[in-house]
Amino acid sequence: NRRREGAALPPTVRSRKSQVGAGYAHKADKTVRHIVTSRPVVKIPKPDQDVVDKPKDDDKPVLDAPAGDMEEIPGEMGKPVKLPKDMPPEMKKAVEDGWTKNAFNQYASDLMSVHRSLPDPRDAWCKDSGRYLTNLPKTDVVICFHNEAWSVLLRTVHSVLDRSPEHLIGKIILVDDFSDMPHLKKQLEDYFVSYPKVQIVRGAKREGLIRARLLGARYAKSQVLTYLDSHCECAEGWLEPLLDRIARNSTTVVCPVIDVIDDATMEFHFRDSSGVNVGGFDWNLQFSWHSVPEHEKRRHNNSAEPVYSPTMAGGLFSIDREFFELLGTYDSGFDIWGGENLELSFKTWMCGGTLEIVPCSHVGHIFRKRSPYKWRQGVNVLKKNSVRLAEVWMDEYSKYYYQRIGNDKGNFGDISSRVKLREDLGCKSFKWYLDNIYPELFIPGEAVAQGEIRNLGYGGRTCLDSPAHKRDLKKAVGLYPCHRQGGNQYWLLSKSGEIRRDEACLDYAGKDVMLFGCHGSKGNQFWSYREQTKQLHHGSSDKCLAINELKNKLIMEECNATYTRQQWKLENYDSS
Numbered sequence: 001n002r003r004r005e006g007a008a009l010p011p012t013v014r015s016r017k018s019q020v021g022a023g024y025a026h027k028a029d030k031t032v033r034h035i036v037t038s039r040p041v042v043k044i045p046k047p048d049q050d051v052v053d054k055p056k057d058d059d060k061p062v063l064d065a066p067a068g069d070m071e072e073i074p075g076e077m078g079k080p081v082k083l084p085k086d087m088p089p090e091m092k093k094a095v096e097d098g099w100t101k102n103a104f105n106q107y108a109s110d111l112m113s114v115h116r117s118l119p120d121p122r123d124a125w126c127k128d129s130g131r132y133l134t135n136l137p138k139t140d141v142v143i144c145f146h147n148e149a150w151s152v153l154l155r156t157v158h159s160v161l162d163r164s165p166e167h168l169i170g171k172i173i174l175v176d177d178f179s180d181m182p183h184l185k186k187q188l189e190d191y192f193v194s195y196p197k198v199q200i201v202r203g204a205k206r207e208g209l210i211r212a213r214l215l216g217a218r219y220a221k222s223q224v225l226t227y228l229d230s231h232c233e234c235a236e237g238w239l240e241p242l243l244d245r246i247a248r249n250s251t252t253v254v255c256p257v258i259d260v261i262d263d264a265t266m267e268f269h270f271r272d273s274s275g276v277n278v279g280g281f282d283w284n285l286q287f288s289w290h291s292v293p294e295h296e297k298r299r300h301n302n303s304a305e306p307v308y309s310p311t312m313a314g315g316l317f318s319i320d321r322e323f324f325e326l327l328g329t330y331d332s333g334f335d336i337w338g339g340e341n342l343e344l345s346f347k348t349w350m351c352g353g354t355l356e357i358v359p360c361s362h363v364g365h366i367f368r369k370r371s372p373y374k375w376r377q378g379v380n381v382l383k384k385n386s387v388r389l390a391e392v393w394m395d396e397y398s399k400y401y402y403q404r405i406g407n408d409k410g411n412f413g414d415i416s417s418r419v420k421l422r423e424d425l426g427c428k429s430f431k432w433y434l435d436n437i438y439p440e441l442f443i444p445g446e447a448v449a450q451g452e453i454r455n456l457g458y459g460g461r462t463c464l465d466s467p468a469h470k471r472d473l474k475k476a477v478g479l480y481p482c483h484r485q486g487g488n489q490y491w492l493l494s495k496s497g498e499i500r501r502d503e504a505c506l507d508y509a510g511k512d513v514m515l516f517g518c519h520g521s522k523g524n525q526f527w528s529y530r531e532q533t534k535q536l537h538h539g540s541s542d543k544c545l546a547i548n549e550l551k552n553k554l555i556m557e558e559c560n561a562t563y564t565r566q567q568w569k570l571e572n573y574d575s576s
């Protein structure tokens, strides 16, 4: 429903308090009104146009609000926005529309100030005097968006301006990746007229976030480049600890701790440094979070110190601009969304840099459960990106990803220039990366069997079939006709007797055969394959895995080698 998009704000949020939130220029920002250069391609206001052209009834700054009224503004101090239980129909509809367009509660965001306050998230350690170099480099901040909500985008930009030392920000480059929402056109340009640091760059067609980031980088001039998603909030002191690491070593790539901004209430959930996670990935080339491994903990005296991370989530990081260019920035053959975070992570480590998460630096991000915008039709964009990634960077380990996609690489385009880049840079092998940077990762090649697990009873066409993400744990393992495409039918039998995919293991505790997080201590997750009789024997129960006659349920029963329903064929089985 586009009915409302022409208006500056939905009529429902034009109450006095929300005018405060959604669109006035902040007093403090007036101090940053200088340096306006003319820039090609970019539609920005003329340098002489120094007049604040605020939307009509929006110019009552929050700071002028009568004392005592402050805490009534929703969302302040990162608190959740509470909507009434029984909403009038019009409001209910506005809330639903906001969800449909954005996959988060835009209505709640519109009620908050675009300058909302947040608690200071930092450990005392971060605030010790002399913690950071005094002469830090400047950064440009690139924020790409495709159809972002007005209040959310503005809050992202203001959180940078409001919570960064003025002299450390060069420009904020907003890259519009061919949005069609009207508020992102002239209204956005008008809004930022009085903010000389803010530059709006527009792509001529939909590029996807990777090429949009590359477009933004072309306008950057500062030593450091910082990327943010368009639905973030930078917390107090977020920038200095990032720049400090780069100032000390320009090959260090740094990420803030990414705090969760609740998609429904906009509540800002801080993660303290004891809960810091690092990035990893699985063999489906999906990014995943992990607690800091022991070998990394041992390198530190304080949990607020920067930690090595095998990968980055992708959207929020700072990098020395020259180093980024040396690494060949991103593969511009990557489309729309996905994989670019692993590409940059792998080559950072393999080509002489380090990747860190900096617990003193906090930036919130609205995590959503679905992607609200259009991807490409007829192409599996994520797969294409991932195959390019695997071909260029993963050497002989790429086969484990291909097994997961049924060995169908599809058309992934020309990668010769990326292969050459890697050669020219003389980067280390993927094996080096796995051995030294991500030793925790389970390597499928070390398994005794890899691929489908096929039951030989009742026609012999039934396979173990289940998704195995974190959210699928504690659910019964399913069965489905074998399809030979990897995916939910790809399993490993590890040397230590686990039947697993990524971090999920087949587990039997007397009821259903379920998936559980692998614990590595055998017990309910201990299976042995009896080559002669083809049975899968379960250690702690002494039973055998079988299927029912309807071929829709796994059962555990007394072992009997004459029952074909207890017989299994494991793909690529090799016990040697």
Ligand code: LR7
Pocket: 144, 145, 146, 147, 148, 177, 207, 208, 209, 212, 228, 229, 230, 231, 258, 287, 313, 314, 315, 316, 336, 337, 338, 339, 340, 341, 365, 371, 373
């Ligand atoms: O076609 C597009 N053009 C764009 O400009 C699609 C998206 N975008 C913009 C979009 O408006 C947003 O600002 O690109 C940014 C990222 O898109 P999201 O917010 O839909 O992505 P995400 O947050 O779900 O996904 C994460 O993984 C992506 C993989 O390509 C990117 O690296 C995102 O930046 C990344 N986000 C984060 O790292 C934040 C933490 C999430 C986690 C884990």
Ligand code: MN
Pocket: 229, 230, 231, 315, 365, 366
């Ligand atoms: Mn995002």
